[in-house]
Amino acid sequence: MKVLYIEDMSCEHCVKRITECLSDLELSFEVDLANKLVKIDGCENCVAKAQKALSDVGYDSVVV
Numbered sequence: 001m002k003v004l005y006i007e008d009m010s011c012e013h014c015v016k017r018i019t020e021c022l023s024d025l026e027l028s029f030e031v032d033l034a035n036k037l038v039k040i041d042g043c044e045n046c047v048a049k050a051q052k053a054l055s056d057v058g059y060d061s062v063v064v
Contacts (some may be wrong), residue, residue: 004038006054014027014059025049034054037064048050 009018015031018038022029027050028041038061040050052062 002029002040002042002044003064004040004047004051004054005057005064006036006038006061008059009033009036017057018054018059021053021059024051025053 007020009015009031012033012051018031022038027044027046028037029050031037032039032040038050038054040047042050046058047063051063054061
């Protein structure tokens with residue numbers, strides 16, 4: 001499982017947008033608003049796709 005830190009995730013609206021974005025990619029993931037994390041169950045390619053999609057909707061992320 002890979003973990004992404006998303007500094008700009010600050011509210012339930014952010015969680016909804018991130019969830020919709022990653023659901024479109026058919027990834028297995030969990031969103032943790034309190035810690036600003038997204039846990040992705042997948043390969044490096046899945047993580048790269050997720051980061052690209054998140055960036056496209058305005059959320060930069062860093063693998064932690």
